[in-house]
Amino acid sequence: MKNKVLFIIPSLAGGGAERVFVNIVNTIDKSIFDVTLVCLSTERNVYEVSSDVRVINLKSKRVRNATLKILRLIRKERPSLVVSTLGHLNSMLLMLKLFFPKNTKLIIRQTNIMSFNRGKNTLIRKKAGNKLYKNADMIVCQSKFMKDDFINITGVKSSNVIKIYNPVDLDSMLIKSNEDIKYEFNEGQINIFFAGRLEEVKRIPLIIDAFQNFREKNHYSKLYILGEGPKKSELMNYTVKKKLSHSVEFLGFQQNPYKWLKHADLFIMASKHEGMPNVLIEAIALGIPVLVLKHPGGTIDILRTLNIEDRFVNNLVIDKNSFDAYDKRVLSILKANFGVEIVVKQYEDLFKSVIQIGE
Structure with a gap:
């Protein structure tokens, strides 16, 4: 008999958590698990869900309106297991756990680093968080840093927290990267790319500054910024202020960013912190040299696994060494550690162990 699993997520709009859930439900062994993907809303969906996955649309734009x-x-449904991701939804399900059917288990997946997303009153929040998170049968964190930080902030037992990297469908990404785009890149031009949400935590002005310094000696270069977000207008004004409006191009959100990224000579990041940046894995898989300003989180897990920690820098300075190519074994190492089949198998093993608890 198959074990029924409900994956619950606010939407399938473009985002890292959404992509992770789609990769899991598409790849998970359907001979063992009866999978249903529950979305609060299906508006603005950008990810394709496999035809063997049932999708339920609750038609609720806000988490609080979807509680009942x-x-x-x-x-x-009386599932064996409920799996959720993203903060408000996780919190709501943790509170509802007391009203679940007796044998229904709950796994939540953390998407952020707790110490960077909590208020000043740590002691009260730690006590409240510990009481709330103990309702979960298991908590998944994306990196060692996130796991250690989560345990420290919440006081949850380490035995109830597991590190599982994000699954990245590298083969699919490589196929998509070969699609044509209606854009002409200038021959011989140095193309530098950033991809991500345009928000304060990404510290994109530092990237623009680093590009400006590089361009002083390398005039035939251009910075491309992929993504949307609340800081877009501010960033566009910043490029005007820096007299770079003709050298920095905002490409907006692209459903297939890989066909753009494959034209990059360098991928650059300057985040304050990161859970586990999928886009960094994807850029490296495309063979793009990366330059990353040091920050706490899961980024170091990626670079250390690939033995390219020298790309994790104290100062964001683009020079000729920034464009050095990787060892040809990088893709196989990525697949062995972050590939969708490997990581989803870890999720399957976790699901089996949690479902068996109390049987």
Whole structure:
């Protein structure tokens, strides 16, 4: 008999957490698990879900408006396991866990580093978090740093927290990178790329500054910024202020960013912190040299695994060494550690162990 699993997520709009869930539900062994993907809303979907995955749209734009719908669905479906991701949804399901069917387990996947996303009153929050998170049967963190930080902030037992990297569908990404784009890159031009949400935590002005310094001696170069976000207008004004409006191009959100990234000579990041940046894995898989300003989080896990920690720098300075190519074995190492089949197998093993608890 198959084990019924409900994966619950706010939407399938473009984002790292959404991509991770789609990779899991598409790849998971359907001979063992009966998979249903529950979305609060299916508006602005950008990810393709396999035809053998049932999708339920709750038609609720806000998490708080979906509380009763989710609880009714769980009590009706009586799944062996509920899996959720993203903060507000995780919190809501942790509170609802007391009303789940008796044998239904709950796994939540953390998407952020707790110490960078909590208020000043740490002691009170730690006590409240510990009481709330103990309702989860297991908590998944994306990196060692995130796991250690989570345990330290919440006080949850380490035995209830597991590190599993994000699954990245590298083969699919490489295929998509070969699609044509209606854009002409100038021959001989040095193309530098950033891809991600345009928000404060990404510290994109530092990237623009580093590019400006590089361009002083390398005039035939251009910075491309892939993504949307609340800081877009501010960043565009910043490029005007820096007199770079003709040398920095904002490409907006692209459903297939890989066909753009393959034209990059360098991929650059300057985040304050990162959980586990999928886009960095993808850029490296495309053979693009990377330059990353040092920050706490899971980024070091990626670079250390690949033995390219020299790309993790204290000062964001683009020079000729920034464009050095990698060892040809990089892709196989990436697949062995972050490939979708490898990581989803780890999720399957986790699901089996959690479902068996209490049987």
